[in-house]
Amino acid sequence: MIQSRAAKRDAPSPNDNPLNxxxxxxxxxLAFVGVEVxxxxxxxxxxxxxxxxxxxxxxxxxxxxxxxxxxxxxxxISGVIPGFMGTAAGATTFMTTFELLTRHFYCGNxxxxxxxFRTKNMAIYLCSDFTxxxxxxxxxxxxxxxxxxxxxxxxxxILRASMLGWPALAARDTVYRGILLGxxxxxxxxxxxxxxRYSIPQISDFMRHRRATGEKSDETMNDLxxxxxxxxxxxxxxxxxxxxxxxICASLLATAVTNPLDVCLSKLLTQ
Numbered sequence: 001m002i003q004s005r006a007a008k009r010d011a012p013s014p015n016d017n018p019l020n021x022x023x024x025x026x027x028x029x030l031a032f033v034g035v036e037v038x039x040x041x042x043x044x045x046x047x048x049x050x051x052x053x054x055x056x057x058x059x060x061x062x063x064x065x066x067x068x069x070x071x072x073x074x075x076x077i078s079g080v081i082p083g084f085m086g087t088a089a090g091a092t093t094f095m096t097t098f099e100l101l102t103r104h105f106y107c108g109n110x111x112x113x114x115x116x117f118r119t120k121n122m123a124i125y126l127c128s129d130f131t132x133x134x135x136x137x138x139x140x141x142x143x144x145x146x147x148x149x150x151x152x153x154x155x156x157x158i159l160r161a162s163m164l165g166w167p168a169l170a171a172r173d174t175v176y177r178g179i180l181l182g183x184x185x186x187x188x189x190x191x192x193x194x195x196x197r198y199s200i201p202q203i204s205d206f207m208r209h210r211r212a213t214g215e216k217s218d219e220t221m222n223d224l225x226x227x228x229x230x231x232x233x234x235x236x237x238x239x240x241x242x243x244x245x246x247x248i249c250a251s252l253l254a255t256a257v258t259n260p261l262d263v264c265l266s267k268l269l270t271q
Contacts, residue, residue, distance in 0.1 A: 019198055019206035025227060029095040036091040041084050045076035051147045054266035064270040069149040079146035086139025094132035101127055103226035106194075117192040118185045121232065122178070129177050133170040137162045140169060144269045161269050168265040175261070176254045183250030189237040194229050203228055 018024035040047070052071055055064040062068055101124040105112050112120060141162045145153050153161075196203075203221065221228065236243070 017202050017205050017209070019202055019227065020209060026099075029099060032095055033088060033091040037084060037087050040087040041080060044080045044083055047083065048076045048078060048147045050262075051144050051266050051270070054263045055144070055148055055270040057267075064148055064267065065150055066148065071147075071149050074149050078149060079143040082139045082143040082146065086136040086143060089139060090132040090136030093135040094128045097128040097131045098124060099226075102231055106229075106231040107226045108222060117234075118190075122181055122185075125177050125181060126174050129173040130170055133166060133173055137166045137169055140265075141165060141269045144266060148270045150270065161271075165265050165268040168261050168268060172258045172261040172265060176258045179254035179257060180247070180250045183246050183253075184243075187238070187246040188243055191235040191237065193233055193235050194231045195233045196228055197230050198228060 023030065052066065056066040057063055065071075105115070105120045105124060138158065141158050142153075145151070145158070145161075198206075207221070207224075
């Protein structure tokens with residue numbers, strides 16, 4: 001009797017399995033969104049100074065109302081709320097697309113079996129940046145207008161500015177990401193090594209739990225591989241100093257190349 005009670009007490013509950021928790025299964029995506037939001041909120045004052053410098057016109061009229069609104073005297077925290085919301089929306093859309101495309105390219109689609117993992121990852125990241133631009137452009141427009149202390153814009157004006165500025169935003173994000181990844185993959189010795197996120201007992205318990213709760217009875221582990229595997233795991237054989245140097249150089253080049261797009265974005269959104 002004592003042994004049977006001990007066995008029941010020590011038996012794992014379905015609620016203890018991380019696979020049965022949405023939060024645990026998507027911990028990486030949720031962490032990415034949280035870090036992006038925290039980073040952009042903490043450094044919002046730097047973004048404000050950048051936007052004001054890019055939007056200011058010394059010739060051709062004060063179309064961004066830099067001088068009319070005396071924005072140099074306004075607080076650098078201006079626009080932090082739409083900036084927060086835009087980052088959250090963009091990061092959420094990015095990670096949703098990222099996970100869907102990872103499943104599409106890596107899980108059982110024979111058309112992509114011969115593709116190099118670098119090519120797959122490049123497509124996943126660039127497409128995710130592209131779709132993320134759709135969800136954050138309205139917030140980005142509102143943020144930059146408030147940073148320039150233009151608070152009375154109508155919705156139609158915001159929509160028009162968003163339509164004008166979206167191509168520059170999408171191009172900036174995708175080009176920046178492409179340069180970073182291109183440098184990283186080109187200068188780093190990487191070995192692709194997908195790995196299980198969970199133990200075999202946890203996966204077996206999860207499959208049993210799904211069948212018990214009325215899910216498809218003919219599901220196999222391969223059908224749910226996108227839940228069980230981290231397809232972006234790699235073994236890196238290049239020295240840390242080399243990788244850091246490469247990323248610094250890539251960041252400098254990406255910033256220089258995309259800066260004209262960034263300037264165009266600020267001028268289009270705030271004029």
